[in-house]
Amino acid sequence: MAKATTNIPEGVELRISSSPHVRSGQSTSKAMWTVAAAIAPTAALGVYFFGVYQLAVIATCVAFALLAEATAKAMRKQKPTLLDGSAALTGLLLALVLPPNVSLVFAALGSVFGIVVGKEIFGGLGYNIFNPALVGRAFLQAAFPSAMTTWTMPDLTPDAMTSATPLALSKFGDQAAKAGIDFGAMFFGNIGGCIGETSALAIIVGGVALVALGVVNWRIPVSIILGVVVFGGLFNLIDPATYPNPIFHLLGGGLLFGAFFMASDWVTSPLTASALWIYGLAIALLVVVIRLFGGLPEGVMYAILIMNAVAPMLNRFTRPKLFGEAKKA
């Protein structure tokens, strides 16, 4: 900003700048820390249900995310950006989509891969195409498939043991197993699953807060949830014996966590209102299709990554009509 120079009273230093001269005071780092705060209850419940070891998983992911980012910035001779909160948030997000009691080595590897390959290679925050936390998760899933699908039941159940998640039960289990699925437990989180994905309640509380604060665009969670209910519901109507009801889709796996905290990532989601709707509905459709017909019990991660790739194209094809612009004939 240049200084003002002529006819300025003594003792006053004036500057000039381009309009507007006031700002809302929002910043990237504020938004990142707000998201982290909104995820805190979900993380706390994960620790409560699966044990204090999960704190070590979270700490490892966050620490290695920060380390990876600092190293990458140093190698590229750029200013460090640790305080903007984005790397820490990536670590936190990744930790919460890992299975409980996962090896800390895997946690660290996933974090480093997510930051380096998911973000810094593209030029750093703002230039990445894919959600870095999900890139890290996808890497681990591909490299260590069995470790990534070993689920322990919450500590609260007598004799915590290895068990299938409700989604796996629904897909690969028999009728008796399906009948044993308890929606109440799924809502509060007392089920098998990733550290941060089991409690629908905690996710909804944090997610709704982010929408209310304007950090998360409401169209993303609304379109994903609506889409899952509609597409899941259609299959359920066709054959209720084979396809689970839509409430199960909503509460199961990483759907709500993905809808509120992963798909809503600013950088990797589209810009325009109609692109956001297409993005959300397409994620929902992909989730339902992968869950019902794919080789995996869960599809939220791949659904979001696929739509991350499509987002720039959606922006291009959905430019809003200018104010007063006539419809194209």
Add this chain to the structure above:
Amino acid sequence: MALTFRGGAHPPEGKALSEDKPLERLPLSKEIIIPLSQHIGKPANPLVKKGDEVKTGQVLAEADGFISAPVHSSVTGKVTKIAKGPTPSGYPKEAILIKPSEEEEKEFFDPLDPDSVEPEQIIERVQKAGLVGQGGAAFPTSVKLSPPKGKEIDWLIINGAECEPYLTRDYRMMIEEPDAVVAGLKLLMKAVGVKKGGVGIETNKPKAIEAMTEAVKNVENVEVYPLKTKYPQGAEKMLIKAITGKEVPPGKLPLDVGAVVQNVGTARAVYRAVKEGEPPYEVALTVTGGGIKEPKNLYVRVGTPIKDVIEFCGGLTDDAERVIVGGPMMGVAQYDLGAPVLKATSGILALTKKEAAKSAETPCLRCGKCVDVCPVNLLPTRLALLSRRERFEDAEDVGVMTCMECGTCVYVCPANIPLVHWIRLGKQEVAALQRKRRAAS
């Protein structure tokens, strides 16, 4: 439900600093600087020379063509110089410098009877008096009142939205002189030959809504429209949309949807030009912001240096960091406080370090907030990027010229990107391209 438009934002209003201060007048300055170009269009041609004695209201320079406006002396005194002088826009412009004398003598036009005056007489008076829009763009008022043949005009709208934070001069005028504003509205309606009149006021000004509603009570076909308090509600296109439901297409004028919009101050000035024969030798403005010791609403003689106006308001505080002519959203930061107040100056704002924007820019995260708030449905982040990369033809294709530079996108941007700054560059380059294309064809 208050009327409004899609998009926009609600910056802190800051109007409490000055809203209860009645309009007052300050003593004459030692030197008055009257630029020949205080309007959009060609500068006026000077009719006086160095050493001439001039009277208050006397014409100093005549309009040069249709889109131009004459300028008048705001004081009685002696022309000391005709030379380039500073202006609030930052560009030095040819100006007439006057040293005021002790005695004041006025030379106004003949008064006309507002009830019996003919439409042509009103337009002629408005043109001769050199009235320009006081909303900010300073478009010659007479041009707006002379729509091309074949254009059907239904609406004459008075803009009392005053959506810029901090500014309160329209508010004061509507409370203090509602009848003069309504009389001006009636003259404007007669001049253009329209049936329907409206006054749009944001709901954060209940006293103004009350005063104006009372003033239009017995006027046929004129109504006050309360508008939602949201920036930029007072932008011409947003105001027309809120009141009439019509959208002015890109590149078109309000005339094209049958509307003419005039500012509150312009309406009062039209009334005074007709009834008193008075050219706009003084202008109402708000001097405010945390950086001004005693915020005030003032009638200031055109040509008064900004520093004199600030001094009359107690001067700048020690933590003042930026002096702006206009409001905080669209106003221009000043580097020379010797620049004069013009016919269309709406405010002088001094912001403290705390109030003024910090500009620590970080990369765009494509959060889409700029897209959500843009009142004309642009993708500001895209336009800024295209301008930055000098892809001006692409910027033109996605509507860069539709941007009104309201600044709402920058206000909400979490990455603090000076989007409007880049878009302005894009608009200039595209305008140059378009001129080149016209010249070639």
